Structures are given as C-alpha cells and as structure tokens.
Amino acid sequence: MSICFVCLGNICRSPTAEGVMRHLVGEARLAERILIDSAGTGDWHIGAPPDDRARHAAGRRGYKLEALRGRQIAPADFERFDLLIAMDDKNVAALRRICPPEQRDKIRLLMEFVPETDSRWSGTREVADPYFGGADGFEQVLDQCEAACRGLIAALRPQLTA
Numbered sequence: 001m002s003i004c005f006v007c008l009g010n011i012c013r014s015p016t017a018e019g020v021m022r023h024l025v026g027e028a029r030l031a032e033r034i035l036i037d038s039a040g041t042g043d044w045h046i047g048a049p050p051d052d053r054a055r056h057a058a059g060r061r062g063y064k065l066e067a068l069r070g071r072q073i074a075p076a077d078f079e080r081f082d083l084l085i086a087m088d089d090k091n092v093a094a095l096r097r098i099c100p101p102e103q104r105d106k107i108r109l110l111m112e113f114v115p116e117t118d119s120r121w122s123g124t125r126e127v128a129d130p131y132f133g134g135a136d137g138f139e140q141v142l143d144q145c146e147a148a149c150r151g152l153i154a155a156l157r158p159q160l161t162a
C-alpha cells in the first residue's frame with residue numbers, strides 16, 4: 001500500500017500529514033506495510049524543508065518533520081501510489097489536470113477519512129491553507145491530520161491484514 005499526501009506548497013499541510021501518518025503507522029506496527037510520501041502541486045518549494053511554524057507545531061506533539069524536503073507531484077506518481085490524498089479542492093483540481101484518466105479514482109480528500117463519529121469535523125471538507133495565517137492554523141492542521149490519519153489507518157487495515 002502506498003500513499004502520497006498532496007497540498008499546494010509541500011511545506012505546511014502535506015508534510016504535516018506525512019509526519020502524523022508515519023507516527024501513527026509506526027504505533028500501529030504497520031510501517032512495513034505502508035509507504036508514505038508527500039508532494040506539492042506547485043513548484044516554489046522544491047528541495048525546501050517544511051515551514052518553521054509547521055515543524056515547531058508538529059515537534060511539540062512529538063512528530064518529526066526535519067528530514068522532509070519539498071517536491072512537486074509528477075504524472076509518474078499516479079503509477080507509483082495507490083492513493084493521492086489532497087488537502088483541499090484546489091489540490092484535487094490540480095491533480096486531475098495531470099492524472100491519467102484511468103487513475104482518477106486514486107485521488108481523494110483527506111477529510112473524507114475522518115470517522116463520522118468525530119463530530120468536531122463533521123461538515124469540514126478541506127484542510128485550510130495555514131501559510132498566510134496565524135499559529136492557530138497550524139494547530140488546526142495537526143488536529144485535522146490526527147483525526148483523518150486515524151480514520152485512514154482504520155480504513156486501510158482490512159486490506160493490510162488480508
């Protein structure tokens with residue numbers, strides 16, 4: 001199973017999702033079964049480490065983003081990954097523009113994976129871009145990634161243990 005989280009810059013939201021997912025997958029002892037990566041639809045931050053604010057907010061919750069570097073999504077990623085999980089509808093639209101038609105079902109929104117029982121996020125479709133906002137935005141990204149990645153692991157578990 002292989003998953004790529006996708007946002008615009010690959011320095012705030014998708015590296016946060018990658019770091020949270022790696023941590024939770026490790027706790028669930030599934031690290032050998034799931035390949036995890038992230039990428040941006042834009043090209044501004046290729047080779048750059050995650051944003052300091054994202055790194056520090058993640059670090060305070062025990063997630064390490066230091067080793068990650070920005071990269072841009074490429075058409076070949078639709079062959080490499082089973083799921084391309086986008087943060088917002090603009091990311092989905094950008095992915096669809098470069099996706100081979102037969103691979104479109106691989107594109108999903110992260111918040112689809114939050115369990116319906118988690119009322120905190122019911123009706124929240126997107127992970128909002130925190131780049132131009134304050135510190136709260138980065139905490140909210142982490143809260144959303146934690147809720148959705150737990151749901152994602154639960155959704156994948158039947159396929160991984162089969």
Ligand code: 4NP
Nearest residue numbers: 007008009010011012013131
């Ligand atoms: P991300 O946030 O998509 O969550 O990584 C952004 C990072 C950089 C920019 C926009 C959003 N930017 O305009 O450079």
